[in-house]
Amino acid sequence: MNILHIDCSPRPESYSRQLSAAIVKKLLEAAPAAIISRRDFGAGPLPHAAPDYATALSSPAMLAAPPSGALDLSEALIREVEAADVVVIGTPMHNLTVPSVLKAWIDQILRVGRTFVSTPAGKVGLLRDRPVFVGIASGGVFTGEKANQPDFLTPYLSAVLGSIGLKTLQFLPVQATAFLAGDQATLAREKALAALDLTVMGEVPCSIA
Numbered sequence: 001m002n003i004l005h006i007d008c009s010p011r012p013e014s015y016s017r018q019l020s021a022a023i024v025k026k027l028l029e030a031a032p033a034a035i036i037s038r039r040d041f042g043a044g045p046l047p048h049a050a051p052d053y054a055t056a057l058s059s060p061a062m063l064a065a066p067p068s069g070a071l072d073l074s075e076a077l078i079r080e081v082e083a084a085d086v087v088v089i090g091t092p093m094h095n096l097t098v099p100s101v102l103k104a105w106i107d108q109i110l111r112v113g114r115t116f117v118s119t120p121a122g123k124v125g126l127l128r129d130r131p132v133f134v135g136i137a138s139g140g141v142f143t144g145e146k147a148n149q150p151d152f153l154t155p156y157l158s159a160v161l162g163s164i165g166l167k168t169l170q171f172l173p174v175q176a177t178a179f180l181a182g183d184q185a186t187l188a189r190e191k192a193l194a195a196l197d198l199t200v201m202g203e204v205p206c207s208i209a
């Protein structure tokens with residue numbers, strides 16, 4: 001089994017990093033021989049969409065004959081997703097949605113004609129589905145009875161990843177991190193992890209070994 005493990009927090013000791021690491025640990029307990037590919041966008045952000053890449057995506061004609069090398073980064077990142085049986089993302093909520101470093105990755109892996117096709121009914125994904133576990137840390141509360149802010153993170157990720165075929169998403173939030181003290185952080189992480197449902201691993205064409 002191949003795990004693509006992505007982190008997005010700029011903070012080395014972050015809640016979302018601890019959560020994504022705990023999710024990967026659970027996966028490794030089930031599949032000790034799993035191979036992990038790592039992307040740390042918090043420590044090493046991708047560039048924003050470059051001029052040549054944006055030009056390549058500007059029209060079907062440009063995409064058919066893109067500037068040399070324009071799609072190389074996108075291709076490499078898409079292949080990492082294709083090689084993964086499961087994707088684990090640790091991300092903070094930044095201003096009600098994903099941090100810009102995660103958006104930069106999304107801008108590379110959603111590519112018309114490669115990971116989705118555009119139809120009158122909308123985008124149709126070209127990638128095989130596989131589980132995506134998303135550990136989220138938020139300073140405040142965005143879901144549940146005590147939510148006091150809109151959530152543009154989980155619907156957004158569902159929409160963009162769903163549009164390329166990744167529809168089996170699980171969101172595991174640690175919320176109100178601004179107010180966690182002492183053991184509360186560990187308890188909050190354990191509570192989030194308790195919702196982890198690994199049965200979905202059996203519903204996709206990959207082996208848990």
Ligand SMILES: Cc1cc2nc3c(=O)[nH]c(=O)nc-3n(C[C@H](O)[C@H](O)[C@H](O)COP(=O)(O)O)c2cc1C
Pocket residue numbers: 009010011013014015016017091092093094095096097137138139140141142149177178
């Ligand atoms: C630029 C920025 C924007 C943020 N926006 C929000 C927000 O909209 N909602 C929220 O609940 N927390 C927000 N926070 C707080 C973080 O979500 C919180 O500190 C979280 O624990 C960060 O994740 P990490 O611990 O993995 O770094 C923001 C933090 C930063 C740095």
